[in-house]
Amino acid sequence: MAVKIRLRRVGRKKTPVYRIVIADSKSPRDGRFIETIGQYDPRREGGLNIDAARANYWLDNGAQPSDTVRSLLRKVGVLKARYETRKGESLRSSAIPIADAAATSPESGEKA
Numbered sequence: 001m002a003v004k005i006r007l008r009r010v011g012r013k014k015t016p017v018y019r020i021v022i023a024d025s026k027s028p029r030d031g032r033f034i035e036t037i038g039q040y041d042p043r044r045e046g047g048l049n050i051d052a053a054r055a056n057y058w059l060d061n062g063a064q065p066s067d068t069v070r071s072l073l074r075k076v077g078v079l080k081a082r083y084e085t086r087k088g089e090s091l092r093s094s095a096i097p098i099a100d101a102a103a104t105s106p107e108s109g110e111k112a
Contacts, residue, residue, distance in 0.1 A: 002024070002025040002026075002064070003022060003023070003024060003025070003034070003058065003061070003062065003063040003064070004022075004023055004024075004025045004063060004064055004065070004066060005020065005021070005022055005037070005055070005058060005059075005063050005064070005065040005066065005069045005073075006020075006021065006023060006029075006065070006066040006068075006069055007019070007020060007021075007029075007040065007066065007068060007069060008020075008021045008023075008029065008030055008033060008036075009029065009030055015043065016042065016043070017039065017040070017041050018039070018040045018041075018042070019036050019038070019039050019040075020036070020037050020038035020039065020040060020050060020069060020072070021033040021034070021035065021036050021037070022034040022035045022036075022037060022058050022063060025064075035054065035058075037050060037051045037054040037055050037058070038050035038051055038055070040072060048072060048075065048076060050072070050073065050076050050078065052076065052077075052078050052081070055073060055078050056078065056082060059078075059082065
């Protein structure tokens with residue numbers, strides 16, 4: 001079962017409001033879904049609400065966001081926070097402790 005994070009349209013005619021849902025990729029746009037993680041109102045300033053914890057949970061479990069949802073997650077800062085935490089872990093694991101770095105540096109002040 002391929003899981004997608006995508007928009008589900010609700011609202012009246014000519015006034016769209018979208019819910020950000022987790023759904024099976026084979027289900028229709030406004031059909032069956034697993035969970036709602038947010039809401040997006042394009043006609044209102046600041047009309048974007050996303051539960052970042054649930055979005056991260058589903059992204060960790062392999063859910064693929066649609067192009068529009070990916071841009072919305074970027075706008076809220078969810079993707080940047082994920083990148084920084086993942087990058088920070090890899091940098092911490094490859095970092096040399098300061099004491100060891102000072103002992104092995106050629107700039108220790110000795111002249112040959």
